[in-house]
Every structure is written in structure tokens, then in C-alpha cells.
Amino acid sequence: MKTKARSTSKGWEFFQGLGKTFMLPVALLAFMGLLLGIGSSFTSPTTIENLPFLDHKVIQVFLRFISMVGGFAYTYLPLLFAMAIPLGLARYEKGVAAFSGLIGYVIMHLSINFYLVETDRIANADVMRQEGQGMVLGIQSLEMGVLGGIIAGLIVYFLHQRFYNIKLPQAFAFFGGARFVPIITAITLSIVGIIIPMIWPFFTMIINGIGSAIKGAGVFGPFLFGAGERLLLPFGLHHILVAMIRFTEAGGTAVINGDTVSGALNIFYAELKNGSPISASATAFLSQGKMPTFMFGLPAVALAIYHTAKPKNRKKIKGLLISGVIATFVTGITEPIEFLFLFLAPALYGIHVILTGLGFMVMALLGTKIGNTDGGILDFLIFGVLQGTYTKWYLVLVIGVIWFAIYYSVFRYAIIKFNLKTPGREVEEDQEGSDSANSKSSSHSDNSQAAKLLDALGGPENIQSLDNCITRLRLVVDSLEKVDEPALKKNGALGVIKLDDHNIQVVIGTHVNHVRMEMDHLIESKGYKISG
Structure with missing residues (x-):
């Protein structure tokens, strides 16, 4: 029974870690998307007509340069996933893991190309797209998109976990340890590349089935996506759903400038980059919702x-x-506010889930066309206002006022009616905790907070693994009984999520990375070594 519990714990840890690794390339993509949006908006004929001073060669060259830089992450996104997944999941020798991810991804596509050539299935250039093939880093291969990077990244991670500390016979000792990982990666992914063309239709059938289910839901498709993302957020698994819709066939497929593009965000960026009309069916799953x-x-x-x-x-x-309002309004980071009421009133969070889904559905029904990832004021201005009135950005303001009134009325009524102990309403002995959370919610954290959090978690001896995402500490502990939840909240934790007997998340806020690093130093100074 204990073995089964430990296995479940490892499963939680893996999927949480996988969701976290998606954020590394996605964070880069979000920033590059802003550059692409700025470059495209100020080089469009409509904008130049309204702002004639932009019609200058030097300015336009610079803006095209900005667009080129912004398009980088979109073009090489599968490779970024292939490297980011083993980098993020590996606990040791992370650099070797990322290096092996690059090797594995390239070798896999070289082997796919070899199989297609040897079996006379390589397509001619004029029918390449129709045959589901394309150029990947100069290699004609199957059009696998981000899923190809995810497959390569996961395989490399498992190989790394198994072989990074392998000991070989004395005659081959030079190739042992971390050096063996890229070697076994090259061998394994070359075989995988031969197998993939045989089974790829099965993968595409599954993903297309998910996409068809979403499309079959009609106007409820965006609702299901928006509500599902919020519903998975407390468990840290929402990034997996988001990545599937943004980067695979589940989020739609379109032919843009002769290229087949899959995934809602990929379609949006490709249209933006090529100056094509923006698809409302793609933006239905993006920032506007x-x-x-x-x-x-x-x-x-x-x-x-x-x-x-x-x-x-x-x-x-x-x-x-x-600080919570700024985080959600500007960057789309919502946890600092959501975790103020998630545990106090799960029913309110349920209403929040439904309203978020309805926001996606309503914006889609109204035909707005605002893309990108964050859903904050920057996306609204760059991908809405600056792109012109065809995006129907003004409808965001109309619906926003209605949403503000609904949220405020519902939450104010519930807090008073059920006497919810939201910040500022706690009993006297807990007020210090709220004050502490307030004082620690800035970008500065000190050793005293990290030390107190570490003590509340049972000390360094109780921590098996320590990592963080955007707002949370993610830990694997030896015993939950040693974790003092009231002490965590007293010293700045906005919420504590216990996923099972060993996995726990502590919501700190956007300065969590500083707290994590200070805890790492404290743990090392006390002579302990844990995985991250």
C-alpha cells in the first residue's frame, strides 16, 4: 500500500514538473510575441496611414527587425520544448540534459528522413504539405510540430534519469556518467525516428479527435477550455491543457502562406507574421477570453x-x-488573488471557473480577434488596440465592466453572508499573518522569511525536492505531519495545497524564486543536499 502511495506521489511530481517545464519556452514565446505584435502593428498599411511619421525607411527597417526577432521563438518552438523538458525535469546534470535534448531532436528527424527516403515515401516539394511533411532544421521530415519536441524531450528525460550516473567497465569509463547520456540519446532517438513514421497516424488520430470534440462543442468549446484551465490550476496541471490547445492540432489547423500550421497560438503568430487576416477561431482560445x-x-x-x-x-x-491586482492586470498572473479565496470558499472558486469559461465563450461569440498568451493590459493594447478596430478591442471594455460588476457583487455578498475570513477579516491572532503576507508580497524577501518557511516545512531534513513555478514553491516532503500550515501562512504563504502524502505546494507570490533560492542556500549551509 505504501509503495502504491509513493508511486502516486511520483506521478503527481512528474506531471507538475512537466507542466512547469512548459512555462520556460512559453514565457519566451509570450515576450517574443509582444515584439512580433509591436513590429506587425506599426508596419501595417492602416497604422502608417494614420501615423504618417512611421513611413520612414529607417523606422520600418527597425520594426521589421523587431518582427524577425519576435518570430524566432515561434519558428523554433519544437526544438525549445525538446531542450526545456529534460532541462526542467532533470534533478542533476541539467546542462547535459538540455544538450541531449538538442541531440535527440535532431537525430530523431534525421532518422525519420532516412526512413522516408529508404521506403520511397519522401514527398516532392510541390506536394510536401499535403503529405504531412515539412522542413525541420533543414531536414525533410514529418510535420510533428511541438508534439515532436515534447516526445523527444520526454524520452531524453527518462534516459537521463536512468543513465546520468552509470558506471561502465574500466576500458570504457571515459564514456560513463553524464557523458553517456547524449550517446544513449543518439542511439535511442535514432531508433525512435525509424518507428515514428509507422505509428504517427495513431497520434494524429488522437489529437485530431480532441480537436474535433472541441470543435463539435461549438460555442461551448472556448468555454470548456477556459473553465478547464482554471479548474486544473490549483493542481498545477493547467499548462498541459494549455500547451495542447496552443501548439497541437487540438487547437485547430490552418494553411498560411502555403504552410500547414497547427495550434491556436501557432496559427495566430503565423497570421501576424505574414500579415494574413487574423482567425477568430484561433483567438477564441487565446488572450481575449x-x-x-x-x-x-x-x-x-x-x-x-x-x-x-x-x-x-x-x-x-x-x-x-x-500587488495582486498589478500581477493579474499587467502580466496575467492570477494566483496571488485566486489563492486568497480558493481555500476559504471553494464554491466561490467554482463560480470563478464558470465566469472565466463564460468570458472565453462571450468574447468568441462577439467575434473579437485578440491573440497572445497573457490576457493582461499589454496584450489588450498591442494585439487589440494597436492592430485596429477590426479586432473589436472595444468589446473587451464593455464585457469587462459587466464582469467587474458581477464579480464584485457576488464576492462581496458571499464574504459578508458567510463571514469568510478573507484578508483583513481574520481573528485578532491571525492579523499578524496578514500583515506578514503584505510585507513579504513585494519583490524583496529576506532570510528570516525563508528560514521561517523552512522551519514550518519541517526543516531541511523533511524536504526531498524543492522547486518553484511562477508563484509557488513545489515540494516533495518526507512527512506531511511535520508541515505546520498555520506557520506557513503566518510567514507569507497565500495558500497551501496538499496533493498527496508527499507532494505539497506553497503559494508565495511572484517573488517566489527569490524565496526558493534563499531556502536553497539555507539548506546547503546546514549540510543538506536536495534535488531541485
Whole structure:
């Protein structure tokens, strides 16, 4: 029974880690998308007509250069996933893991090309796309997209875990340890590349089936996606759903400038890059659906929490709420506000899930065309306002006002009606904890907070693995009984999620990386070594 529990714990740890690794390339993609959006918006004929001073050779060359840089991440996204997955999941020799990811991805496509040539299935250039083939790093191969990078990355990770510390016979000792990982990667992925063309139709059938189910849901497709993402967020698994819709056939397929492009975000970037009309069917799963909730709904929640706090405590919680509003309004990072009510009132979080899904559905029904990833003010301005009125950006403001009123009314009523202990309404002994959370919610953290959190987690001897995502510490602990949840909250934790007997997440805020690094130093200074 204990073995089964440990296996379940390892499963949670793996899928959480996988979701986290997706954020490394996606974060780069989000920033590069902003560059692409700025470059495309200021080089469009409509913008130049309205702003004639932009019609200058030097300015236009610079803007095209910005667009080129922004298109980098989109062009090489599968390779980025192939490297980021083993890099993020590996606990030791991370550099070797990433290096092996590059090797594995290239070798896999070389082997696919070899198989296609030897079996006389290599397509001519004029029918390459129709045959599901394309050029990958100069190699004619199957059009696998991001899924190809994910497959290569996962295989490399498992090979790395198995062989990074292997000991070979004395005569071959030079090739042992970490040096063996790229060697076994090259051998294994070359075989995988031969097998993939035989089974690839099965993969495409599954993904196309998911895409067909979403399309078959009609107007409810965006609703299911938006609600599903919020529903998975507390478990840290939402990135997996998001990646599937953004980067695979499940998010749609389109032919743009002669190229077959799959995934809602890929389609949007390809259209933006080529100056093609933006597809409302692609943006239905992107930033526009988040905006009613992220830019208006969650700030309304913060205002409701502030207004229902005890008057003497409002000054104490103001900083906490403002930092949360800035995070969601500007960057689309919502956890600092969501975790203020997730554990106090799960029913309210359920309403939040539904409203987020409805936001996606309503924006899609209204035909808005605002893409990218974050759903904050930057996406609204760059991919909405600056692209012109055809994006129908003004509808975001109309729906946003309605969402603000709904969120504020529902949350204010629920907090008062059920006497929810949101920040500022705690009993007297807990107010220090709220003040602590407020004082620690800035970008500065100190050793005292990291030390107190470490003690509340049972000390370094209780921690098997320590890592972080955008807002949370992700830990594998030896015993949950040693974890002092009230002490964690008293020292700045916005929430504590216990996934099973060993996996725990502690929501800190956007400064979590600083806290994690300080905890690492404290653990090492006490003579312990843990995996990350």
C-alpha cells in the first residue's frame, strides 16, 4: 500500500514538473510575441496611414527587425520544448540534459528522413504539405510540430534519469556518467525516428479527435477550455491543457502562406507574421477570453476583499491586494488573488471557473480577434488596440465592466453572508499573518522569511525536492505531519495545497524564486543536499 502511495506521489511530481517545464519556452514565446505584435502593428498599411511619421525607411527597417526577432521563438518552438523538458525535469546534470535534448531532436528527424527516403515515401516539394511533411532544421521530415519536441524531450528525460550516473567497465569509463547520456540519446532517438513514421497516424488520430470534440462543442468549446484551465490550476496541471490547445492540432489547423500550421497560438503568430487576416477561431482560445476575468473580474475581487475587511486592517492588506491586482492586470498572473479565496470558499472558486469559461465563450461569440498568451493590459493594447478596430478591442471594455460588476457583487455578498475570513477579516491572532503576507508580497524577501518557511516545512531534513513555478514553491516532503500550515501562512504563504502524502505546494507570490533560492542556500549551509 505504501509503495502504491509513493508511486502516486511520483506521478503527481512528474506531471507538475512537466507542466512547469512548459512555462520556460512559453514565457519566451509570450515576450517574443509582444515584439512580433509591436513590429506587425506599426508596419501595417492602416497604422502608417494614420501615423504618417512611421513611413520612414529607417523606422520600418527597425520594426521589421523587431518582427524577425519576435518570430524566432515561434519558428523554433519544437526544438525549445525538446531542450526545456529534460532541462526542467532533470534533478542533476541539467546542462547535459538540455544538450541531449538538442541531440535527440535532431537525430530523431534525421532518422525519420532516412526512413522516408529508404521506403520511397519522401514527398516532392510541390506536394510536401499535403503529405504531412515539412522542413525541420533543414531536414525533410514529418510535420510533428511541438508534439515532436515534447516526445523527444520526454524520452531524453527518462534516459537521463536512468543513465546520468552509470558506471561502465574500466576500458570504457571515459564514456560513463553524464557523458553517456547524449550517446544513449543518439542511439535511442535514432531508433525512435525509424518507428515514428509507422505509428504517427495513431497520434494524429488522437489529437485530431480532441480537436474535433472541441470543435463539435461549438460555442461551448472556448468555454470548456477556459473553465478547464482554471479548474486544473490549483493542481498545477493547467499548462498541459494549455500547451495542447496552443501548439497541437487540438487547437485547430490552418494553411498560411502555403504552410500547414497547427495550434491556436501557432496559427495566430503565423497570421501576424505574414500579415494574413487574423482567425477568430484561433483567438477564441487565446488572450481575449481571459481579459474579462483577468483585467476586470479579479481586480473586482480584490476591491470586494478590501471593502469587507475591518476598517483598521484595510491599510495592512492594501499592499497585498494592489500587488495582486498589478500581477493579474499587467502580466496575467492570477494566483496571488485566486489563492486568497480558493481555500476559504471553494464554491466561490467554482463560480470563478464558470465566469472565466463564460468570458472565453462571450468574447468568441462577439467575434473579437485578440491573440497572445497573457490576457493582461499589454496584450489588450498591442494585439487589440494597436492592430485596429477590426479586432473589436472595444468589446473587451464593455464585457469587462459587466464582469467587474458581477464579480464584485457576488464576492462581496458571499464574504459578508458567510463571514469568510478573507484578508483583513481574520481573528485578532491571525492579523499578524496578514500583515506578514503584505510585507513579504513585494519583490524583496529576506532570510528570516525563508528560514521561517523552512522551519514550518519541517526543516531541511523533511524536504526531498524543492522547486518553484511562477508563484509557488513545489515540494516533495518526507512527512506531511511535520508541515505546520498555520506557520506557513503566518510567514507569507497565500495558500497551501496538499496533493498527496508527499507532494505539497506553497503559494508565495511572484517573488517566489527569490524565496526558493534563499531556502536553497539555507539548506546547503546546514549540510543538506536536495534535488531541485
